[in-house]
Every structure is written in structure tokens, then in C-alpha cells.
Amino acid sequence: MLSKAECSLKIPSEIDKIFLDGRAFYVKRDDLVDPFLAGNKFRKLYALLQTPSNKLNQIISYGGTQSNAMLAIAAMCKSKGWEFTYYTKPLSQTLKDEDCGNFYHAKELGMKHVEIQHNFYKDFISSLRFNLDEKTFIIDQGGAVAEAKEGLEVLAKEIKEANSNVRSLATPSGTGTTALFLALTLSEYRVYTTPCVGDAAYLREQMSALCEIPDNLIILEPQKKYHFAKPYKEFLDIWQKLLQNKIEFDLIYSPSLWISLLEQTDEEILYVHSGGVSGNDSMLNRYRQKGFL
Missing domain, CATH: 3.40.50.1100 (Rossmann fold)
Structure with a gap:
């Protein structure tokens, strides 16, 4: 509910x-x-929004820092009390210092951001599903999940x-x-x-x-x-x-x-x-x- x-x-x-x-x-x-939790990202996250908070404790996703999905997931996790970890390729210091936009708002909502070096990024993302526990859920880039x-x-x-x-x-x-x-x-x-x-x-x-x-x-x-x-x-x-x-x-x-x-x-x-x-x-x-x- x-x-x-x-x-x-x-x-x-x-x-x-x-x-x-x-x-x-x-x-x-x-x-x-x-x-923040609006548009097609609200629709894509609809099933997760109905998931009881105690069923999960962490959401993992990845992608770009302009991502609307990133911000929507951060808002959902804030509401649910779930930890949210988001992986990206390395960012410029200018982007890290911005005080507006999706990346800034997602961090304000509690998103944990982790940078992965370019040459390791693809393999790292492919490995995310290895040995997941039952209370961790991965959302692919852009919210592209069944x-x-x-x-x-x-x-x-x-x-x-x-x-x-x-x-x-x-x-x-x-x-x-x-x-x-x-x-x-x-x-x-x-x-x-x-x-x-x-x-x-x-x-x-x-x-x-x-x-x-x-x-x-x-x-x-x-x-x-x-x-x-x-x-x-x-x-x-x-x-x-x-x-x-x-x-x-x-x-x-x-x-x-x-x-x-x-x-x-x-x-x-x-x-x-x-x-x-x-x-x-x-x-x-x-x-x-x-x-x-």
C-alpha cells in the first residue's frame, strides 16, 4: 500500500x-x-512505491547526473527510508559544486554518489547483480525495468x-x-x-x-x-x-x-x-x- x-x-x-x-x-x-517524483519516472517506479518499506533497505542505480530517474529514485528512497547508491563515471568539480539541478537535489535527498573510473565502468555495472542480498534492488539506467x-x-x-x-x-x-x-x-x-x-x-x-x-x-x-x-x-x-x-x-x-x-x-x-x-x-x-x- x-x-x-x-x-x-x-x-x-x-x-x-x-x-x-x-x-x-x-x-x-x-x-x-x-x-521530484513526477512524470514517467513516477509511473516507472509505481510498483516499487507500493512495496512495503521493510521489504527493502537499499536501491542501487547508475547513469548520468542529468538523469530524471536518479532524482525520482532519490525522492522515493527518502520517502521509504531506503539507502540509495548511485554510480556514475567521474564528474567535473564544476558539476559537483553546482547548487541547482537534478544531481544537487538528489544529493540533498540523501543519495550516496560513487564515481567509477571510465575504464572500469562497464565491467563494474555488469557486476552489480552478483551476490545481491534479498533487500537490495537494482534499477537499470533510466528506470528501464520490467x-x-x-x-x-x-x-x-x-x-x-x-x-x-x-x-x-x-x-x-x-x-x-x-x-x-x-x-x-x-x-x-x-x-x-x-x-x-x-x-x-x-x-x-x-x-x-x-x-x-x-x-x-x-x-x-x-x-x-x-x-x-x-x-x-x-x-x-x-x-x-x-x-x-x-x-x-x-x-x-x-x-x-x-x-x-x-x-x-x-x-x-x-x-x-x-x-x-x-x-x-x-x-x-x-x-x-x-x-x-
Whole structure:
């Protein structure tokens, strides 16, 4: 059962209508679920959130320090009283000293951070599951675990119960877990996504590791090659346009999908907000350093 604190999470999330470049879109406001434990990461962690606190005592994960999953796991562990250890490759001192962004907030929530040297990182991550005790649980990078299916089925149920005439959904992809399980559960919907880490081939590989990709899942390949978490003027431009609708989206995952939706689709679409806005402060600093702001 959910704890008293977790029962206060804002679910089911509301749906708002917005306008972008003369087109109407709908937004599933999963960003409002919780300041840190929000968006697709809340959905992916849904099963763990229902796990009694005494069943586990430690969560282990790994990845990048811009990760929305990292912050969401830290918030969950804080709520549950679980220790959270997060492994990364070596970080710059500048990043360690930042007083904003996902990495800073995750540490404030009690995350234990461990750096692994580049040449040992891959083998170390592969060894994490050796000799685990029954009270330790590993969450792969980005929250890409089979247990995510349960929470995304809850999201799919909310979408169905909204009784909307919209039959196309959109959500950006890192590992593709959210888009994949939504498409599997909502076979009557078209589900659009874009690869934000690597290209479409890499995204298909990540999703195929979980299960077969259904025909209703459509990967929109951006017309321009974007490098993950790098500032782009067109990303800032569309983010600022979306902000005029009084909804803040993240600056890493959402811009390339919004650009692709405008360029490659024309129907009404429900965009599932994936959260991640807590990392915008640190990204905006990078845009300022580039002279874009």
C-alpha cells in the first residue's frame, strides 16, 4: 500500500489543452504529480512505491547526473527510508559544486554518489547483480525495468478513462520504456516518440531488450542530429513558445519531440508530460554560457 505521503500524490493527473504554432495539443500533466517524483519516472517506479518499506533497505542505480530517474529514485528512497547508491563515471568539480539541478537535489535527498573510473565502468555495472542480498534492488539506467509496466498500465487506464476523442499519444524516449509499454497497453492508439539518446536504431535495440515492439509505436527520427543534453538554440526557442501556455517542459528530452511532432504529424495528439523540469535550472545556466540567453 502507498504511504500517507504517497497517497497525496496528484493522480490521476489532469489534461490541459495548449496551442503551439497554430495547432492544438493536449498535455497529460504528469509533471504535477510531485516536485521530484513526477512524470514517467513516477509511473516507472509505481510498483516499487507500493512495496512495503521493510521489504527493502537499499536501491542501487547508475547513469548520468542529468538523469530524471536518479532524482525520482532519490525522492522515493527518502520517502521509504531506503539507502540509495548511485554510480556514475567521474564528474567535473564544476558539476559537483553546482547548487541547482537534478544531481544537487538528489544529493540533498540523501543519495550516496560513487564515481567509477571510465575504464572500469562497464565491467563494474555488469557486476552489480552478483551476490545481491534479498533487500537490495537494482534499477537499470533510466528506470528501464520490467516492473515499470505496472505503473504505465495505470497511466494507460487514466488515458482511457479520460474519454477523449484523441487517438494519438506522444512521449519522448531515453530507453523507450514508457513509449513501449504505453503502445503495448493502448493498442488502439498511435504512440509517437523520438530517440533522445542515440539514434532510432539504438532506441529500437533498447526497447527490443524488453519485448517485441508493437506496430502502433512510431519512432519519429529528428531531421537534425542532436547530441544528448547539449544546448541548441531551436530547443530553447520551442521551450519558450511552450512556456507561453503556462506549462514548463524539460529542456533535454521534450524539445526534439515537439519539433518532430510539428514537422511530421498533423492530427490531434495527447502529449504525456515526462516531468524532469527540476533539471532546467542547470540547463538554463548552460544556455547562458553559450550566449543563447
